[in-house]
Amino acid sequence: xxxxxxxxxxxxxxxxxxxxxxxxxxxxxxxxxxxxxxxxxxxxxxxxxxxxxxxxxxxxxxxxxxxxxxxxxxxxxxxxxxxxxxxxxxxxxxxxxxxxxxxxxxxxxxxxxxxxxxxxxxxxxxxxxxxxxxxxxxxxxxxxxxxxxxxxxxxxxxxxxxxxxxxxxxxxxxxxxxxxxxxxxxxxxxxxxxxxxxxxxxxxxxxxxxxxxxxxxxxxxxxxxxxxxxxxxxxxxxxxxxxxxxxxxxxxxxxxxxxxxxxxxxxxxxxxxxxxxxxxxxxxxxxxxxxxxxxxxxxxxxxxxxxxxxxxxxxxxxxxxxxxxxxxxxxxxxxxxxxxxxxxxxxxxxxxxxxxxxxxxxxxx
Amino acid sequence: xxxxxxxxxxxxxxxxxxxxxxxxxxxxxxxxxxxxxxxxxxxxxxxxxxxxxxxxxxxxxxxxxxxxxxxxxxxxxxxxxxxxxxxxxxxxxxxxxxxxxxxxxxxxxxxxxxxxxxxxxxxxxxxxxxxxxxxxxxxxxxxxxxxxxxxxxxxxxxxxxxxxxxxxxxxxxxxxxxxxxxxxxxxxxxxxxxxxxxxxxxxxxxxxxxxxxxxxxxxxxxxxxxxxxxxxxxxxxxxxxxxxxxxxxxxxxxxxxxxxxxxxxxxxxxxxxxxxxxxxxxxxxxxxxxxxxxxxxxxxxxxxxxxxxxxxxxxxxxxxxxxxxxxxxxxxxxxxxxxxxxxxxxxxxxxxxxxxxxxxxxxxx
Numbered sequence: 001x002x003x004x005x006x007x008x009x010x011x012x013x014x015x016x017x018x019x020x021x022x023x024x025x026x027x028x029x030x031x032x033x034x035x036x037x038x039x040x041x042x043x044x045x046x047x048x049x050x051x052x053x054x055x056x057x058x059x060x061x062x063x064x065x066x067x068x069x070x071x072x073x074x075x076x077x078x079x080x081x082x083x084x085x086x087x088x089x090x091x092x093x094x095x096x097x098x099x100x101x102x103x104x105x106x107x108x109x110x111x112x113x114x115x116x117x118x119x120x121x122x123x124x125x126x127x128x129x130x131x132x133x134x135x136x137x138x139x140x141x142x143x144x145x146x147x148x149x150x151x152x153x154x155x156x157x158x159x160x161x162x163x164x165x166x167x168x169x170x171x172x173x174x175x176x177x178x179x180x181x182x183x184x185x186x187x188x189x190x191x192x193x194x195x196x197x198x199x200x201x202x203x204x205x206x207x208x209x210x211x212x213x214x215x216x217x218x219x220x221x222x223x224x225x226x227x228x229x230x231x232x233x234x235x236x237x238x239x240x241x242x243x244x245x246x247x248x249x250x251x252x253x254x255x256x257x258x259x260x261x262x263x264x265x266x267x268x269x270x271x272x273x274x275x276x277x278x279x280x281x282x283x284x285x286x287x288x289x290x291x292x293x294x295x296x297x298x299x300x301x302x303x304x305x306x307x308x309x310x311x312x313x314x315x316x317x318x319x320x321x322x323x324x325x326x327x328x329x330x331x332x333x334x335x336x337x338x339x340x341x342x343x344x345x346x347x348x349x350x351x352x353x354x355x356x357x358x359x360x361x362x363x364x365x
Numbered sequence: 366x367x368x369x370x371x372x373x374x375x376x377x378x379x380x381x382x383x384x385x386x387x388x389x390x391x392x393x394x395x396x397x398x399x400x401x402x403x404x405x406x407x408x409x410x411x412x413x414x415x416x417x418x419x420x421x422x423x424x425x426x427x428x429x430x431x432x433x434x435x436x437x438x439x440x441x442x443x444x445x446x447x448x449x450x451x452x453x454x455x456x457x458x459x460x461x462x463x464x465x466x467x468x469x470x471x472x473x474x475x476x477x478x479x480x481x482x483x484x485x486x487x488x489x490x491x492x493x494x495x496x497x498x499x500x501x502x503x504x505x506x507x508x509x510x511x512x513x514x515x516x517x518x519x520x521x522x523x524x525x526x527x528x529x530x531x532x533x534x535x536x537x538x539x540x541x542x543x544x545x546x547x548x549x550x551x552x553x554x555x556x557x558x559x560x561x562x563x564x565x566x567x568x569x570x571x572x573x574x575x576x577x578x579x580x581x582x583x584x585x586x587x588x589x590x591x592x593x594x595x596x597x598x599x600x601x602x603x604x605x606x607x608x609x610x611x612x613x614x615x616x617x618x619x620x621x622x623x624x625x626x627x628x629x630x631x632x633x634x635x636x637x638x639x640x641x642x643x644x645x646x647x648x649x650x651x652x653x654x655x656x657x658x659x660x661x662x663x664x665x666x667x668x669x670x671x672x673x674x675x676x677x678x679x680x681x682x683x684x685x686x687x688x689x690x691x692x693x694x695x696x697x698x699x700x701x702x703x704x705x706x707x708x709x710x711x712x713x714x715x716x717x718x719x720x721x722x723x724x725x726x727x728x729x730x
Contacts, residue, residue, distance in 0.1 A: 053729050055727030055729050056728050056729070056730060057725060057727060057728075058722040058723075058726075058728065059722060059724075061725075062725030063726075063727070064725070065725055066724065066725030066726065066727075067725065067727060223727060242616055242620065243616075246612070247611070247612030247613045247615065247616045248730075250612065250615060251608075251615060252730060254607075254646070254649065255607065255649060257646075258645075258646055258649040258650060259723075261646075262650070262653055268646060268650065270635070270639050272642065272646070273638070273639040273640075273641075273642030273643040273646060274635050274638040274639045274642055275638075275642065276641065276642030276645060276646060277637065277639055277640065277641030277642035277643075278638040278642075280619045281623055281626075281633060281637070281638060284619065284623040285623060285627070285633065288623065288624070288627055357423040357624060358424055358427065358624075359424075359427055359431065360424055360427030360428035360429070360430055360431030360432065361422070361428075362420030362421065362422060362428070362432060362588060363420060363422075363423065364420050364421070365421060365613075365617060
């Protein structure tokens with residue numbers, strides 16, 4: 001249960017705010033507040049906790065020894081955005097990590113999730129990753145999704161509780177309801193580290209993000225471990241809009257990349273050096289060339305909806321919640337069974353800086 | 366003259382503090398305060414203003430058109446640390462950019478600067494760059510200084526005034542007293558941009574830092590412009606201690622590098638990509654390997670003194686003023702006419718982080 005006094009305090013400190021969206025009214029934690037994670041939401045008679053942070057290990061072998069006291073399940077980490085899906089009143093909805101009701105994910109749920117799961121289990125929350133080239137939030141996606149999106153369940157939480165069902169129960173429910181899920185790579189112990197290193201090297205070569213490790217014990221300790229590919233790719237994809245992210249985003253990823261190489265015994269080749277340099281330089285050139293052509297730096301997104309009003313609601317949500325980004329609708333039209341929305345995100349910081357620099361402006365740094 | 370009320374205010378706001386060092390007592394501006402630049406110092410009857418910030422242009426051609434209204438002098442920018450040298454009581458001393466009396470530079474002045482300049486000109490301040498492999502502050506140095514250091518005058522200020530002598534007067538004094546100075550590349554106007562681009566390309570190929578542009582007019586507008594070599598080299602030299610610098614340090618330099626290439630028409634070759642990747646990756650590998658061998662990340666420095674007590678004073682100053690760095694003396698011994706000091710700077714942030722990560726620690730980011 002959630003402590004009512006703590007909730008009052010959080011509201012007073014502006015860490016929790018009222019939201020009204022898609023016909024729902026609820027309280028949303030916009031930041032962590034004491035033990036309550038960001039993204040926790042409180043509806044009239046339902047609490048859904050925010051998905052808790054999972055710590056990252058930078059060294060596989062030493063990290064396993066340090067963090068785990070029992071065997072653990074290893075699951076693939078899919079590169080997408082985190083949602084929590086559950087039934088409320090008569091609808092099934094999807095919340096973003098930050099606790100917003102996502103009109104896009106909510107719209108598309110029925111295409112991917114057998115909804116009878118929620119008829120039988122109204123008190124359970126599916127925690128899932130949404131990934132693919134046609135999503136409205138992030139530019140990266142795993143190599144195994146060629147179009148549209150996929151939804152991949154990786155945890156199940158009871159409503160009102162900050163805990164997960166044990167792996168066995170989760171896997172049984174996934175099987176019973178034929179839920180789409182992340183790949184479970186197996187149950188391992190610390191002694192299997194060489195096997196795990198081999199798996200990680202393969203994931204790296206296939207351009208996959210990494211793994212989440214979940215201890216098979218009541219304590220359910222957790223950690224994640226990311227491939228050097230994913231770190232390089234993060235840099236490559238975001239360099240065009242470098243000012244939007246905190247600069248630590250880049251320095252952290254370079255450090256992780258080097259530690260992955262170190263642990264996996266990957267040699268420092270010209271090719272690897274070149275990939276890192278290219279990740280930064282090509283993204284920035286791309287921004288400069290686009291600015292010169294169109295006087296703004298932007299990226300186009302495309303995603304499809306069952307219902308037109310959800311597309312409109314998504315644009316409204318993006319405009320309200322993204323900072324330093326202007327969202328411009330390009331097109332919304334029916335294609336077969338779907339409404340296809342295309343829009344641009346204009347990166348205002350990068351656009352402003354390049355405007356200043358390319359016209360000969362002075363910078364004091 | 367300096368406004369006494371403003372000085373009182375600055376002291377109250379802790380932007381100016383009393384210092385006592387090498388037998389002098391003075392007030393030092395540790396930060397900019399309103400119009401008074403950081404590094405301004407006030408002795409009993411002498412004020413020496415801090416060296417003002419010079420803005421950077423990222424595009425040469427547009428920048429010249431935008432920033433200058435008259436022809437301008439172009440001087441080489443030497444990659445070292447900034448000092449102000451002047452006579453006070455019966456001594457000639459050197460202040461660091463931040464306004465500390467530098468025991469190292471002060472000790473070595475007589476080796477480089479004809480001190481009769483100050484007998485004839487007790488009210489003038491030489492602004493100079495100190496550069497070379499044997500300096501106690503920075504790891505970079507220009508390719509044309511093979512050992513020890515050099516001192517290169519680039520401006521002359523009257524005491525008590527925040528202004529510089531006109532270029533002609535400065536050049537005459539430099540010639541008359543045979544002062545060592547930065548290379549004056551000539552007087553140019555905006556129309557000479559192609560000539561300037563050629564000069565910059567040559568500086569870049571020679572591994573030099575760039576130029577400072579100084580308008581030949583009473584307004585004396587100024588700007589600096591840096592080569593892509595210098596940006597790459599900054600990354601390469603500091604990557605080993607990546608946590609010490611603000612992360613913007615890196616993202617800024619990558620952006621400058623790309624804009625220099627863009628303006629100079631330098632092609633994006635594999636070699637260039639590789640250089641950037643190598644700059645980051647090799648520095649970090651170096652840190653990891655050193656940590657594994659010696660359980661700390663550090664860099665060794667060496668510099669020579671006329672007087673032993675100045676070496677001791679330098680160590681004291683470094684220990685008092687460098688944050689997140691531990692200074693450890695290795696050796697101080699007489700070699701010929703000099704006392705040669707060797708010491709290590711242990712990078713505590715990087716040492717701590719690698720200690721945590723390499724032993725399998727968890728990071729929440």
